[in-house]
Amino acid sequence: MTMQKTLRTASELVAYSLSKPEFEAELANVAERYAVALTPALAALIDRADPADPIARQFIPDLAELTTTPEERADPIGDDAHSPVAGVVHRYPDRVLLKLVNVCAVYCRFCFRREMVGPGKQALTPAQLDGALAYIRANPQIWEVILTGGDPLVLSARRLGEVMRRIAAIDHVKVIRAHTRVPVAAPERITRALVRALKVSGKATYVALHANHPRELTDAVRAACARIVDAGIPMVSQSVLLRGVNDDAETLSALMRAFVEARIKPYYLHHADLAPGTSHFRTTIEEGQALMRALRGRLSGLAQPTYVLDIPGGYGKVPVGPGYVDMCAEAGAVVEDINGVRRDYP
Numbered sequence: 001m002t003m004q005k006t007l008r009t010a011s012e013l014v015a016y017s018l019s020k021p022e023f024e025a026e027l028a029n030v031a032e033r034y035a036v037a038l039t040p041a042l043a044a045l046i047d048r049a050d051p052a053d054p055i056a057r058q059f060i061p062d063l064a065e066l067t068t069t070p071e072e073r074a075d076p077i078g079d080d081a082h083s084p085v086a087g088v089v090h091r092y093p094d095r096v097l098l099k100l101v102n103v104c105a106v107y108c109r110f111c112f113r114r115e116m117v118g119p120g121k122q123a124l125t126p127a128q129l130d131g132a133l134a135y136i137r138a139n140p141q142i143w144e145v146i147l148t149g150g151d152p153l154v155l156s157a158r159r160l161g162e163v164m165r166r167i168a169a170i171d172h173v174k175v176i177r178a179h180t181r182v183p184v185a186a187p188e189r190i191t192r193a194l195v196r197a198l199k200v201s202g203k204a205t206y207v208a209l210h211a212n213h214p215r216e217l218t219d220a221v222r223a224a225c226a227r228i229v230d231a232g233i234p235m236v237s238q239s240v241l242l243r244g245v246n247d248d249a250e251t252l253s254a255l256m257r258a259f260v261e262a263r264i265k266p267y268y269l270h271h272a273d274l275a276p277g278t279s280h281f282r283t284t285i286e287e288g289q290a291l292m293r294a295l296r297g298r299l300s301g302l303a304q305p306t307y308v309l310d311i312p313g314g315y316g317k318v319p320v321g322p323g324y325v326d327m328c329a330e331a332g333a334v335v336e337d338i339n340g341v342r343r344d345y346p
């Protein structure tokens with residue numbers, strides 16, 4: 001059956017053979033707790049015969065989501081602790097997050113903001129947007145505004161263009177970055193009008209694409225990204241390290257290469273956050289470091305992401321290695337080469 005619409009319920013997933021009828025009632029419980037959305041573009045990538053399909057694992061609800069472990073928390077990266085006004089997170093001096101909407105084109109089962117996003121969750125009201133922009137205007141150290149959410153590219157070209165122009169009118173803001181999954185989830189939404197809306201005169205716009213598996217970078221997705229890059233908007237990537245999706249060197253290498261081929265600079269590989277009901281996705285940091293070592297040995301420098309952890313509690317994002325230099329050596333440093341052999345640096 002060809003799918004034309006975004007699927008949002010357990011019964012729709014069953015109707016399109018994306019889940020088994022015997023799981024429908026249980027999955028309906030999960031869907032009640034955490035929003036579900038699967039677009040036709042992503043559903044088309046799912047191999048229904050493969051119970052471990054890495055695309056299905058990212059979007060089809062799983063009973064394991066109903067298990068919250070003691071270390072998990074509703075606000076895993078501490079957005080609330082750094083929110084001076086509605087819609088703004090000001091964690092680092094020179095940049096803010098601006099959360100325009102709390103809906104997304106798809107809902108990722110491992111989402112770090114899963115308690116905050118979903119249909120019916122409030123977008124910023126016009127008065128709240130005025131307040132957020134007033135805050136940015138009043139803080140001259142803010143050099144970069146990062147549009148996130150939710151997914152800012154679910155907005156119409158007209159609304160997005162309006163917000164972009166209002167941000168660009170703030171003198172001290174020099175860079176506007178949009179974080180999005182829309183080019184992967186619904187590449188047809190990346191229209192010329194939407195790309196035009198992202199461009200604002202006198203300011204640099206960047207688009208950060210969230211994708212986690214090389215199969216997500218289809219021809220249609222690459223064409224959507226080309227529309228953005230050809231318009232003079234540089235793109236960077238962000239991915240989450242996910243057990244059963246991309247936690248092997250071959251998949252991660254193919255993903256990073258696919259980004260570079262699409263003119264998207266690999267930027268962040270996030271260690272999975274402590275979001276509720278997501279322990280089945282998390283690797284250990286040691287596993288992540290071993291994968292990063294493997295990437296260092298196999299991939300061009302252009303294709304290397306930085307492996308980062310958002311410290312729970314809102315203490316910010318830090319690179320978590322691996323490290324290659326041992327400064328405790330008696331004479332200078334000892335540096336590890338890509339084969340793991342330790343070399344003296346006198």
Ligand code: SF4
Nearest residue numbers: 104107108111150181
């Ligand atoms: S697109 Fe981003 S904010 Fe939306 S569900 Fe996925 S991870 Fe969460």
